Amino acid sequence: MDSYLEINRANWDDRAPAHAASPDYAVARFVEDPEFISNVVAFDRARLGDVSGLRAVHLQCHIGTDTLSLHRLGARMTGLDLSPASLREARSLAARAGAEIDFVESDVYDAPRALGGRTFELVYTGVGALCWLPSIARWAAVVAALLEPGGRLFIREGHPMLWTLADKRPDELLVVQYPYFEHSEPTVDETPGTYVQTGVVFEHNLTHVWNHGLGELVTALVDNGLRLTMLHEHDTVPWEALPGQMQRVGGDEWRLSDRPERLAASFTLQAVKDS
Numbered sequence: 336m337d338s339y340l341e342i343n344r345a346n347w348d349d350r351a352p353a354h355a356a357s358p359d360y361a362v363a364r365f366v367e368d369p370e371f372i373s374n375v376v377a378f379d380r381a382r383l384g385d386v387s388g389l390r391a392v393h394l395q396c397h398i399g400t401d402t403l404s405l406h407r408l409g410a411r412m413t414g415l416d417l418s419p420a421s422l423r424e425a426r427s428l429a430a431r432a433g434a435e436i437d438f439v440e441s442d443v444y445d446a447p448r449a450l451g452g453r454t455f456e457l458v459y460t461g462v463g464a465l466c467w468l469p470s471i472a473r474w475a476a477v478v479a480a481l482l483e484p485g486g487r488l489f490i491r492e493g494h495p496m497l498w499t500l501a502d503k504r505p506d507e508l509l510v511v512q513y514p515y516f517e518h519s520e521p522t523v524d525e526t527p528g529t530y531v532q533t534g535v536v537f538e539h540n541l542t543h544v545w546n547h548g549l550g551e552l553v554t555a556l557v558d559n560g561l562r563l564t565m566l567h568e569h570d571t572v573p574w575e576a577l578p579g580q581m582q583r584v585g586g587d588e589w590r591l592s593d594r595p596e597r598l599a600a601s602f603t604l605q606a607v608k609d610s
Protein backbone atom coordinates (compact mmCIF):
# COMPACT_ATOMS: atom_id res chain seq x y z
CA MET A 336 0.00 0.00 0.00
CA ASP A 337 1.47 3.39 -1.00
CA SER A 338 1.75 6.09 1.65
CA TYR A 339 -0.65 9.02 1.49
CA LEU A 340 2.22 11.21 0.28
CA GLU A 341 2.89 8.97 -2.72
CA ILE A 342 -0.82 8.69 -3.51
CA ASN A 343 -1.41 12.44 -3.32
CA ARG A 344 1.84 13.32 -5.12
CA ALA A 345 0.86 11.11 -8.08
CA ASN A 346 -2.52 12.83 -8.22
CA TRP A 347 -0.98 16.34 -8.25
CA ASP A 348 1.84 15.41 -10.66
CA ASP A 349 -0.83 14.23 -13.08
CA ARG A 350 -2.84 17.41 -12.82
CA ALA A 351 -0.13 20.11 -12.75
CA PRO A 352 0.48 20.32 -16.55
CA ALA A 353 -3.28 20.38 -17.22
CA HIS A 354 -3.71 23.14 -14.64
CA ALA A 355 -0.92 25.20 -16.24
CA ALA A 356 -2.59 24.78 -19.64
CA SER A 357 -6.09 25.61 -18.40
CA PRO A 358 -7.60 29.09 -18.85
CA ASP A 359 -8.57 29.04 -15.16
CA TYR A 360 -4.97 29.43 -13.94
CA ALA A 361 -4.41 32.17 -16.59
CA VAL A 362 -0.69 31.37 -17.04
CA ALA A 363 -0.59 33.19 -20.40
CA ARG A 364 -1.92 36.36 -18.78
CA PHE A 365 0.83 36.27 -16.17
CA VAL A 366 3.43 36.12 -18.95
CA GLU A 367 1.81 38.81 -21.14
CA ASP A 368 0.97 41.31 -18.40
CA PRO A 369 3.62 42.04 -15.73
CA GLU A 370 0.96 43.68 -13.53
CA PHE A 371 -1.41 40.71 -13.56
CA ILE A 372 -2.11 38.94 -10.25
CA SER A 373 -4.30 35.92 -9.50
CA ASN A 374 -7.90 36.29 -8.39
CA VAL A 375 -6.96 34.53 -5.16
CA VAL A 376 -4.32 37.09 -4.23
CA ALA A 377 -6.49 39.97 -5.51
CA PHE A 378 -9.18 38.82 -3.04
CA ASP A 379 -6.60 38.63 -0.24
CA ARG A 380 -5.00 41.96 -0.96
CA ALA A 381 -7.00 44.20 1.40
CA ARG A 382 -6.47 41.80 4.31
CA LEU A 383 -2.84 41.08 3.44
CA GLY A 384 -1.86 44.73 3.54
CA ASP A 385 1.55 45.83 2.33
CA VAL A 386 3.84 42.88 1.72
CA SER A 387 6.57 44.72 -0.15
CA GLY A 388 10.05 43.71 0.94
CA LEU A 389 8.79 40.87 3.17
CA ARG A 390 10.66 37.57 3.15
CA ALA A 391 7.81 35.15 2.53
CA VAL A 392 7.25 31.44 1.99
CA HIS A 393 4.24 30.06 0.15
CA LEU A 394 3.50 26.56 1.46
CA GLN A 395 1.87 24.17 -1.05
CA CYS A 396 2.46 26.69 -3.85
CA HIS A 397 1.32 24.31 -6.64
CA ILE A 398 2.14 25.84 -10.08
CA GLY A 399 3.21 29.13 -8.53
CA THR A 400 0.55 31.54 -9.77
CA ASP A 401 -0.21 32.91 -6.29
CA THR A 402 3.51 32.85 -5.45
CA LEU A 403 4.23 35.00 -8.52
CA SER A 404 1.34 37.29 -7.58
CA LEU A 405 2.83 37.89 -4.13
CA HIS A 406 6.22 38.52 -5.79
CA ARG A 407 4.48 41.14 -7.95
CA LEU A 408 3.17 42.78 -4.78
CA GLY A 409 6.80 43.14 -3.72
CA ALA A 410 7.36 40.15 -1.41
CA ARG A 411 10.60 38.16 -1.68
CA MET A 412 9.14 34.74 -2.35
CA THR A 413 10.04 31.13 -1.76
CA GLY A 414 7.51 28.50 -2.87
CA LEU A 415 7.37 24.98 -1.45
CA ASP A 416 5.44 21.97 -2.71
CA LEU A 417 5.46 18.17 -2.66
CA SER A 418 4.86 17.73 -6.39
CA PRO A 419 7.84 17.89 -8.79
CA ALA A 420 5.53 18.39 -11.78
CA SER A 421 3.87 21.36 -10.05
CA LEU A 422 7.29 22.87 -9.33
CA ARG A 423 8.38 22.38 -12.96
CA GLU A 424 5.39 24.50 -14.02
CA ALA A 425 6.05 27.04 -11.26
CA ARG A 426 9.72 27.44 -12.24
CA SER A 427 8.82 27.74 -15.92
CA LEU A 428 6.20 30.41 -15.17
CA ALA A 429 8.60 32.41 -12.99
CA ALA A 430 11.31 32.23 -15.68
CA ARG A 431 8.91 33.39 -18.42
CA ALA A 432 7.70 36.19 -16.15
CA GLY A 433 11.28 37.23 -15.33
CA ALA A 434 10.65 36.72 -11.59
CA GLU A 435 13.31 35.54 -9.19
CA ILE A 436 11.54 33.01 -6.97
CA ASP A 437 13.10 30.08 -5.15
CA PHE A 438 11.02 26.89 -5.46
CA VAL A 439 11.73 23.99 -3.08
CA GLU A 440 10.42 20.42 -3.26
CA SER A 441 9.34 19.08 0.13
CA ASP A 442 6.57 17.66 2.23
CA VAL A 443 5.20 20.53 4.34
CA TYR A 444 6.06 18.61 7.50
CA ASP A 445 9.71 18.59 6.43
CA ALA A 446 9.77 22.28 5.38
CA PRO A 447 12.00 23.67 8.18
CA ARG A 448 14.75 21.19 7.21
CA ALA A 449 14.20 21.57 3.45
CA LEU A 450 14.44 25.35 3.80
CA GLY A 451 17.71 25.01 5.70
CA GLY A 452 16.34 26.43 8.94
CA ARG A 453 15.56 29.79 7.29
CA THR A 454 12.79 31.85 8.89
CA PHE A 455 10.31 34.21 7.25
CA GLU A 456 8.34 37.37 7.95
CA LEU A 457 5.27 35.92 6.21
CA VAL A 458 4.00 32.35 5.82
CA TYR A 459 1.26 32.28 3.17
CA THR A 460 -0.86 29.25 2.31
CA GLY A 461 -4.34 27.96 1.63
CA VAL A 462 -7.03 27.43 -1.01
CA GLY A 463 -7.02 23.67 -0.94
CA ALA A 464 -3.86 23.14 1.12
CA LEU A 465 -4.77 21.93 4.64
CA CYS A 466 -6.95 19.02 3.48
CA TRP A 467 -3.81 17.15 2.30
CA LEU A 468 -2.32 17.08 5.80
CA PRO A 469 -3.26 14.47 8.42
CA SER A 470 -2.40 16.55 11.51
CA ILE A 471 -3.16 20.24 11.99
CA ALA A 472 -1.02 20.28 15.16
CA ARG A 473 2.08 19.19 13.20
CA TRP A 474 1.31 21.81 10.54
CA ALA A 475 1.00 24.57 13.15
CA ALA A 476 4.36 23.53 14.63
CA VAL A 477 5.90 23.86 11.15
CA VAL A 478 4.36 27.33 10.66
CA ALA A 479 5.72 28.43 14.05
CA ALA A 480 9.19 27.08 13.16
CA LEU A 481 9.18 28.94 9.82
CA LEU A 482 8.14 32.29 11.26
CA GLU A 483 10.67 34.67 12.69
CA PRO A 484 9.63 36.54 15.85
CA GLY A 485 7.11 39.20 14.80
CA GLY A 486 6.29 37.30 11.59
CA ARG A 487 2.76 36.35 10.60
CA LEU A 488 0.77 33.55 9.07
CA PHE A 489 -1.81 34.40 6.36
CA ILE A 490 -4.17 31.69 5.28
CA ARG A 491 -7.35 31.74 3.24
CA GLU A 492 -8.80 28.28 3.06
CA GLY A 493 -11.94 26.34 2.23
CA HIS A 494 -14.09 26.31 5.38
CA PRO A 495 -14.11 22.97 7.26
CA MET A 496 -17.92 23.06 7.07
CA LEU A 497 -17.69 23.17 3.26
CA TRP A 498 -15.55 20.02 3.22
CA THR A 499 -18.23 18.09 5.16
CA LEU A 500 -20.91 18.45 2.49
CA ALA A 501 -22.21 15.71 0.20
CA ASP A 502 -22.34 16.11 -3.58
CA LYS A 503 -25.47 17.63 -5.13
CA ARG A 504 -28.62 15.64 -4.31
CA PRO A 505 -31.91 15.51 -6.23
CA ASP A 506 -33.71 17.21 -3.27
CA GLU A 507 -31.03 19.99 -3.27
CA LEU A 508 -30.52 19.69 0.50
CA LEU A 509 -27.05 20.41 1.88
CA VAL A 510 -26.15 17.26 3.75
CA VAL A 511 -23.24 16.74 6.16
CA GLN A 512 -21.57 13.54 4.97
CA TYR A 513 -17.86 13.79 5.77
CA PRO A 514 -16.03 14.43 9.06
CA TYR A 515 -15.82 17.99 10.39
CA PHE A 516 -13.23 17.19 13.06
CA GLU A 517 -9.78 15.84 12.34
CA HIS A 518 -9.95 12.09 12.13
CA SER A 519 -7.03 9.67 12.05
CA GLU A 520 -8.40 7.77 9.03
CA PRO A 521 -8.32 9.77 5.78
CA THR A 522 -11.31 10.33 3.56
CA VAL A 523 -10.37 8.22 0.54
CA ASP A 524 -11.67 9.44 -2.79
CA GLU A 525 -11.26 8.38 -6.41
CA THR A 526 -12.59 11.13 -8.65
CA PRO A 527 -11.54 11.59 -12.26
CA GLY A 528 -11.17 15.17 -13.44
CA THR A 529 -10.18 18.28 -11.56
CA TYR A 530 -11.45 21.72 -10.54
CA VAL A 531 -10.38 23.56 -13.73
CA GLN A 532 -11.54 23.34 -17.34
CA THR A 533 -9.54 20.67 -19.14
CA GLY A 534 -10.04 17.84 -21.59
CA VAL A 535 -7.14 15.84 -20.14
CA VAL A 536 -7.91 12.34 -18.88
CA PHE A 537 -5.88 11.58 -15.75
CA GLU A 538 -4.24 8.31 -14.77
CA HIS A 539 -3.98 8.84 -10.98
CA ASN A 540 -7.30 9.73 -9.39
CA LEU A 541 -6.95 8.41 -5.85
CA THR A 542 -6.59 10.92 -2.98
CA HIS A 543 -6.31 10.75 0.80
CA VAL A 544 -7.60 13.87 2.55
CA TRP A 545 -8.43 15.08 6.07
CA ASN A 546 -10.62 17.81 7.48
CA HIS A 547 -9.64 20.02 10.45
CA GLY A 548 -12.24 21.92 12.48
CA LEU A 549 -11.84 25.67 12.82
CA GLY A 550 -11.39 25.34 16.60
CA GLU A 551 -8.73 22.65 16.08
CA LEU A 552 -6.86 25.00 13.73
CA VAL A 553 -6.99 27.99 16.09
CA THR A 554 -6.03 25.86 19.10
CA ALA A 555 -3.08 24.32 17.22
CA LEU A 556 -1.74 27.78 16.37
CA VAL A 557 -2.22 29.09 19.91
CA ASP A 558 -0.54 25.97 21.34
CA ASN A 559 2.45 26.76 19.12
CA GLY A 560 2.79 30.31 20.42
CA LEU A 561 0.89 32.23 17.73
CA ARG A 562 -1.59 35.02 18.52
CA LEU A 563 -4.75 35.22 16.43
CA THR A 564 -5.15 38.64 14.79
CA MET A 565 -7.89 37.96 12.20
CA LEU A 566 -10.59 35.40 11.56
CA HIS A 567 -13.03 36.31 8.79
CA GLU A 568 -15.54 33.81 7.42
CA HIS A 569 -16.71 34.30 3.84
CA ASP A 570 -19.80 33.05 2.00
CA THR A 571 -17.64 32.61 -1.12
CA VAL A 572 -14.78 30.36 -2.16
CA PRO A 573 -12.40 30.77 -5.13
CA TRP A 574 -13.46 27.66 -7.07
CA GLU A 575 -16.76 25.94 -7.84
CA ALA A 576 -16.60 23.82 -4.70
CA LEU A 577 -20.19 22.51 -4.89
CA PRO A 578 -20.77 21.95 -8.63
CA GLY A 579 -24.32 22.71 -9.73
CA GLN A 580 -25.12 24.51 -6.47
CA MET A 581 -22.97 27.64 -6.77
CA GLN A 582 -22.87 30.74 -8.92
CA ARG A 583 -19.90 32.87 -9.89
CA VAL A 584 -19.93 36.25 -8.18
CA GLY A 585 -17.31 38.59 -9.57
CA GLY A 586 -13.65 37.69 -10.16
CA ASP A 587 -13.49 33.98 -9.59
CA GLU A 588 -15.45 33.69 -6.36
CA TRP A 589 -18.31 31.20 -6.06
CA ARG A 590 -21.25 31.35 -3.65
CA LEU A 591 -24.23 29.07 -2.95
CA SER A 592 -26.97 30.00 -5.45
CA ASP A 593 -29.77 29.39 -2.95
CA ARG A 594 -29.69 31.13 0.45
CA PRO A 595 -25.90 31.60 0.61
CA GLU A 596 -26.23 32.84 4.19
CA ARG A 597 -26.47 29.18 5.23
CA LEU A 598 -22.82 28.39 4.61
CA ALA A 599 -19.41 29.75 5.55
CA ALA A 600 -17.59 28.60 2.41
CA SER A 601 -14.08 29.86 3.23
CA PHE A 602 -12.19 31.80 5.88
CA THR A 603 -9.19 34.09 6.20
CA LEU A 604 -7.06 33.73 9.30
CA GLN A 605 -3.99 35.68 10.35
CA ALA A 606 -1.83 34.99 13.37
CA VAL A 607 1.38 36.53 14.65
CA LYS A 608 4.38 34.96 16.33
CA ASP A 609 5.13 37.53 18.99
CA SER A 610 8.72 38.59 19.55
Ligand SMILES: C[S@@+](CC[C@H](N)C(=O)[O-])C[C@H]1O[C@@H](n2cnc3c(N)ncnc32)[C@H](O)[C@@H]1O
Nearest residue numbers: 347395397416417418421442443461462463467
Ligand atom coordinates in the same frame (compact mmCIF):
# COMPACT_ATOMS: atom_id res chain seq x y z
C1 LIG B 1 -4.91 22.89 -4.42
S1 LIG B 1 -3.19 22.98 -4.57
C2 LIG B 1 -2.77 24.42 -3.71
C3 LIG B 1 -3.57 25.44 -4.09
C4 LIG B 1 -2.96 26.70 -4.50
N1 LIG B 1 -3.58 27.61 -3.63
C5 LIG B 1 -3.28 26.87 -5.96
O1 LIG B 1 -4.43 26.77 -6.34
O2 LIG B 1 -2.39 27.07 -6.75
C6 LIG B 1 -2.59 21.82 -3.41
C7 LIG B 1 -1.06 21.66 -3.48
O3 LIG B 1 -0.66 21.02 -2.27
C8 LIG B 1 0.45 20.20 -2.59
N2 LIG B 1 0.60 19.23 -1.52
C9 LIG B 1 -0.23 18.24 -1.17
N3 LIG B 1 0.24 17.59 -0.09
C10 LIG B 1 1.41 18.20 0.26
C11 LIG B 1 2.36 17.99 1.29
N4 LIG B 1 2.22 17.03 2.20
N5 LIG B 1 3.44 18.80 1.33
C12 LIG B 1 3.61 19.79 0.41
N6 LIG B 1 2.72 20.04 -0.58
C13 LIG B 1 1.63 19.25 -0.66
C14 LIG B 1 0.09 19.60 -3.93
O4 LIG B 1 1.23 19.09 -4.59
C15 LIG B 1 -0.58 20.78 -4.63
O5 LIG B 1 0.34 21.47 -5.44
